Amino acid sequence: MEFFNKAKAVKLRSHLDKYLVADDNQETVRQSRNSTSRKSRWIVEFVDSNSHVIRLKSCHGRYLTASKEPFLLGMTGNKVIQTVPAKTKDMSIEWQPIRDGFQVKLRAFCGTYLRGNGGPPPWRNSMTHDSPHGGSTHSWILWHLETVDVPENETLTDYLSLISSFSSVSGELSGLDLGSPVSTESNDSSWSFTKKSKKSPLNSRTAMDLFHNATAVRLRSHHDKYLTAEEDEESITQDRNGSSKNARWAVEFVENSDTMLIRLKSCYNKYLTASNHPFLLGMTGRKVIQTLPSRLDSSVEWEPIKEGNCVRLKTRYGQFLRANGGLPPWRNSVTHDIPHRTATQDWILWEVDVVEILVQSPLPKLVPHSDSFASESSSPSTHSTKSASFSRYELGDSIIDSPPKVGDGRTIYYNVADEFGVVDEGVEGLRVTFKGNGVEELTRRLEEETGLDNIVVCSRSPLNGKLYPLRLQLPPNNVTMHVVVVQSSSRVATEFVNSVTPL
Template sequence: MEFLEKSKAVKLRSHLDKYLVADDDKVEVRQSRNGASRKAQWVVELVEGKDRFVRLKSCNGRYLTSTTIPFLLGMTGNRVVQADLEPGSEFTHQWEVIRDGFQVKFRSWCGTYLRANGGTPPWRNSITHDDPYSSSTQNWVLWDVENVKLLEDSDSFSSSVSDGFCVWEPPSPMAVISVKSPMKNSQLQKNSEKFMSGMDFFLNAKAVRLRSHHDKYLLAEEDEESVTQDRNGSSKNARWVVETVPGYDFVIRLRSCYGKYLTASNQPFLLGVTGRKVLQTQPGRLDSSVEWEPIKDGSRVKLKTRYGNFLRANGGLPPWRNSVTHDIPHRTVTQDWVLWDVDVVEIHVQSSPRQNPSAPPLPHSDSLDFEPYTKSLQFSRQQSSDSNVSSPSKAEGRIIYYHVAEDNGSVEDEGMQGYSLVFKGSGVEELTRKFEEETGLEGIIVCCRSPLNGKLYPLRLDLPPNNVTMQVVLVLPASTVAREFEQQGLL
């Protein structure tokens, strides 16, 4: 709630880097990349008697409202519109603000979330309120808050920018969001139980190892620049010194054995694909690129950058294999790629006159023999490093690349590889359910393109054996090409 409680007006940016805007018809809301438009600015009104609830008023003087009207018949998600404040229906204009790392979620009166939809029309750029049922749509309900300054003598807004980020008006220590300054600990003490969950993994930790879902460790390469994954967790290169940011909670820095910091750079890992390089650097001035926010996810942790990306351990074929990037996992198959097990290998000694003499001795700071002590720590999930090294898990199933077709069946950039998932079965119905979970779309038709005439045809037979890699096209049930399939008796 601290993102909004001192703000007079805001802009809300979705995971697609598009802004929530109010249309001129004074009814519809949608997403747009034009964040400079007045339509993208929303006045914040606090709800009296409810600590975390707000109303958002558009430039048209109407309120962001959650309705019970389906966005599309037969599909999940109800419409979000602009509406006047009416007695008896005030609850439909109220949104509960829930913080998620450096972003927020807006929960409606019925427990669903304000969602920015992607995909093909009519989903593209639409706004609904819904629950993110699949892992691939979890980020669709997350919003970045940019604050604007409301002029008292004008109906227009003007942006107030500092270091590339907007700041609260009036300024206060609690409100300023800066590239170099995560939120101050003094402002988050009241909510420490909620926001410190990810820091539990690093409590009193002086050095740690980070183990990915591939059972490989985050390693600082000998070139003193690259960062990779490796199964050799006993190497000194797998050891990362934990530093807290002075004056701030819930943010850490990780320093390699070469004295350099784990850094989220702006360099693309590969041109034309998502994911940016993670490096070891020693900047002259420590900034937000070397700061990571731990977020608890069950018994593991995610490390989030100031810009909303996560430290990700990549799998697959070279050059992806063993690489480490920072990115947002949009697809189900990559959700676990941002999860890390934390093995604490050295702790800060707390001097105490009543220290238990029978407690095991703490490892020396320059010692690499930390395995016995690591296993004794309650907040380390390591069971047996040796067994993890000797029996790596291997993904089973075939890789299926896919595109989502337009209304007429055409596919943009079909020559490119597209999205992918790993599928272990062979039945078309099972594959269809997998795609529905992956994309968040319902009733889709899985098709392949004929090599003879280039036309799309629905898959009807089981998939070929031997886990052959495939490429398919997903057709929406309400599209023109789907109706043509029905007329031809293909469905």
């Protein structure tokens, strides 16, 4: 409890180095790596002076609440949400801090604990309250505390920030010299200086490594939502469903250009287009839509500029693809604009998830005494391009690097099966690198990755396609494996006990 005695506000960081944040919908909570936003700050309130129980209030004035609604039917763990209780005394918003070394556990009124979940979706980044039964998930209820200050003039600061992000006259209201876009280069360079004053400059060629050999990608915004093509085949929005075909964008490279440019085509075979139509009259920002022009022009061309692990997508006129937040009609909208304020500069950053790559042979065919081969191997530019194309890819939310060397561990792809051992073919397999040779060690590793307890690691028979559990030592480290994870309580797992042959 001594952690909270002098703290007016705190940030809670999970074992995954992600922060507990309150979403803009003023209902859900989740984990995020962004700790600079107000959404990661929680005001501490004591229930009474003699109590060891606290309440945590979000930036929206709502309390962190242990609800009675299950997160997934048939699974342990109930939802944690934001609410404003009808009653003054509501135990669902009360949490008891319990010290555990240099960390704390937050126990709810029903004896469960606030838990930051890991593993594949939908568990990834979710928040529940539960009683951990397995050692692999015990650390999921441990939280690091970071105390933060609450500015006295925060209300005025927030008002000016809101005005400046929505209005072109924000410079006069806030009293700050926000400038006007006199020229494209001046605005872009000043923004880059603010964000990268302590970093070495990164050019657009570096950003192309994220798209090299990619034939399809997903773009995830600062709000953890995906760039999505609407069914009207015109509108563009943000959506949390990244598995939809509408969140998939085919990549085309613009040839014969002085800079590296790409086009992004939606599932309706229409291009992501920076239009000249204002999103709202009198406001900054113009619409981003889907079009199929009779002649491909600069409005469908985007220049990727790398920023850390993300990219900015710049139009030929110096504006950037921006994912908007805030209140409707801005919420979930997508525009192209030049951000003038620090509060909205992260809105133009996008994470690139490569969902389909162009398969190429990583090594050229060796032909002795070949002049063409000798000239190709002696060219440094050719060698760098070849090596870069196989350096790093992302598939879904997992990262696919170049094939590991012998000794670095084997590559294992895994899917999670249902009660009957059926794997959803529409869900992409995830990947881990595993250095051991024992089945038991692999089982423990996959329990940590999936967040499931008491699992059985299976392989699929090449003869009949049925599953059978792995019992022997694994093949050598340089052998790639595909496995299926089933829970020991499932129906297909109980059949393993009475069966010797593959199921």
